[in-house]
Amino acid sequence: QQQVKQSPQSLIVQKGGISIINCAYENTAFDYFPWYQQFPGKGPALLIAIRPDVSEKKEGRFTISFNKSAKQFSLHIMDSQPGDSATYFCAANKAAGNKLTFGGGTRVLVKP
Amino acid sequence: GAGVSQTPSNKVTEKGKYVELRCDPISGHTALYWYRQSLGQGPEFLIYFQGTGAADDSGLPNDRFFAVRPEGSVSTLKIQRTERGDSAVYLCASSLRSQGGTQYFGPGTRLLVL
Numbered sequence: 365q366q367q368v369k370q371s372p373q374s375l376i377v378q379k380g381g382i383s384i385i386n387c388a389y390e391n392t393a394f395d396y397f398p399w400y401q402q403f404p405g406k407g408p409a410l411l412i413a414i415r416p417d418v419s420e421k422k423e424g425r426f427t428i429s430f431n432k433s434a435k436q437f438s439l440h441i442m443d444s445q446p447g448d449s450a451t452y453f454c455a456a457n458k459a460a461g462n463k464l465t466f467g468g469g470t471r472v473l474v475k476p
Numbered sequence: 477g478a479g480v481s482q483t484p485s486n487k488v489t490e491k492g493k494y495v496e497l498r499c500d501p502i503s504g505h506t507a508l509y510w511y512r513q514s515l516g517q518g519p520e521f522l523i524y525f526q527g528t529g530a531a532d533d534s535g536l537p538n539d540r541f542f543a544v545r546p547e548g549s550v551s552t553l554k555i556q557r558t559e560r561g562d563s564a565v566y567l568c569a570s571s572l573r574s575q576g577g578t579q580y581f582g583p584g585t586r587l588l589v590l
Contacts, residue, residue, distance in 0.1 A: 370518075398578075407480070407567055407581030408519065453518050462507065462571075463532060464579060466518030 367391050368456050370467025378475050383441040385470045387454035394456035399439050402451045444474045480582035482568050488588045497553040497585045501570030508551050509569040519567055558589045
């Protein structure tokens with residue numbers, strides 16, 4: 365049972381380009397949606413998160429767009445840099461619960 | 477310490493053996509989580525501790541898996557009669573509070589069952 369579906373599985377973008385990763389969820393009880401960045405051999409690190417009372421959140425070059433009616437949210441990485449090359453995971457959580465449900469991940473490669 | 481630490485970083489064992497994986501959370505964090513990450517997949521929840529007690533163990537795949545946190549800080553994940561399918565990265569995370577707190581992950585223990 366995959367409660368959070370993530371796409372694409374991988375993407376290649378040129379330096380300075382925009383990386384876009386999409387996620388869709390099924391459980392309407394989810395109300396916290398973080399994105400994690402993971403480098404090889406490291407644990408996931410929180411990048412940015414959003415709650416469904418807003419439709420967009422921006423932190424530096426990273427922006428989350430949230431569509432509650434469609435049960436979808438996406439991560440935009442603006443001005444992508446080679447150092448952004450990593451695997452990105454969307455996740456979802458319920459306020460009354462604690463466990464994160466992760467998407468399958470997107471491997472991003474930024475070419476210089 | 478500055479972050480969540482996990483030991484060992486790598487563990488190779490033989491099918492049928494018993495293993496213990498250790499997690500040291502960030503000091504002061506009351507909530508501790510274990511996840512399992514298979515190659516090319518997202519982490520999957522195993523168990524969550526609030527203090528010393530397991531508040532949610534719904535993700536443990538079977539009774540070969542067990543975890544403890546006797547003093548509310550360090551936690552140990554124990555796997556009995558290991559199987560090749562147990563091979564994965566076992567991640568530990570901690571958060572300052574149980575609900576709504578950011579989960580900070582350790583580097584993981586890479587378990588390989590031969």
